[in-house]
Amino acid sequence: MVTMLEVRDVSTIACCAPLIREPLTQSNAEQLAQTLKALADPARLRLLSIVAASPDQEACVCDLIEPMGLSQPTVSHHLKVLTAAGFLARSKRGAWAYYRLVPAALDRVTQTLISA
Amino acid sequence: MVTMLEVRDVSTIACCAPLIREPLTQSNAEQLAQTLKALADPARLRLLSIVAASPDQEACVCDLIEPMGLSQPTVSHHLKVLTAAGFLARSKRGAWAYYRLVPAALDRVTQTLISA
Numbered sequence: 125m126v127t128m129l130e131v132r133d134v135s136t137i138a139c140c141a142p143l144i145r146e147p148l149t150q151s152n153a154e155q156l157a158q159t160l161k162a163l164a165d166p167a168r169l170r171l172l173s174i175v176a177a178s179p180d181q182e183a184c185v186c187d188l189i190e191p192m193g194l195s196q197p198t199v200s201h202h203l204k205v206l207t208a209a210g211f212l213a214r215s216k217r218g219a220w221a222y223y224r225l226v227p228a229a230l231d232r233v234t235q236t237l238i239s240a
Numbered sequence: 241m242v243t244m245l246e247v248r249d250v251s252t253i254a255c256c257a258p259l260i261r262e263p264l265t266q267s268n269a270e271q272l273a274q275t276l277k278a279l280a281d282p283a284r285l286r287l288l289s290i291v292a293a294s295p296d297q298e299a300c301v302c303d304l305i306e307p308m309g310l311s312q313p314t315v316s317h318h319l320k321v322l323t324a325a326g327f328l329a330r331s332k333r334g335a336w337a338y339y340r341l342v343p344a345a346l347d348r349v350t351q352t353l354i355s356a
Binding site: 168 | 259260261262263264266269270272273276277279280281282283284285286288289290292293297307341343344346347349350353354355356
């Protein structure tokens with residue numbers, strides 16, 4: 125079976141040393157703000173947590189619509205934003221798209237926000 | 241000297257178990273999204289990092305305007321958002337307002353986003 129995997133290079137996400145250590149540059153602040161904006165939405169946070177709690181931290185889009193209680197296009201839009209930000213990797217298998225958590229993307233955010 | 245300290249109860253911030261452990265409820269997702277929105281702005285991230293990198297993790301608003309290159313009302317607006325979200329505590333001393341980092345607020349966010 126051919127799998128097309130769409131995954132963003134997480135090294136470009138949330139770039140920087142912990143923000144409590146040294147003032148962020150404007151460029152790093154813009155990059156981190158963009159990454160946080162992808163997370164700062166209730167539907168996207170719920171989607172991310174549902175995918176993360178699934179076996180192998182992966183879920184078919186077909187299994188995400190009912191628990192979200194949203195239309196398929198809306199769910200797909202939020203999944204696209206999370207994939208573009210690097211938090212999910214998308215693969216196509218047959219008719220369906222599957223989304224897998226990219227833990228390293230969350231790690232880069234938490235490393236930047238860590239307080240100690 | 242009388243100090244008025246304005247600080248939010250951080251226990252109400254970013255409420256929950258790590259989102260990778262179990263699906264977030266709608267209510268918890270809304271709360272976390274609101275907290276992340278307060279962070280997801282380049283100016284607010286830079287302000288937070290400048291305050292955090294200051295001695296005692298505290299800075300006078302009078303010392304934040306020049307490094308930000310923004311007007312005083314704009315800087316004050318962003319500081320108000322960060323204070324309302326619990327990331328900064330505000331105290332008034334004489335004519336000036338001082339802002340201090342609340343590390344526990346960042347900790348609660350990172351504990352929720354942690355990937356392992």
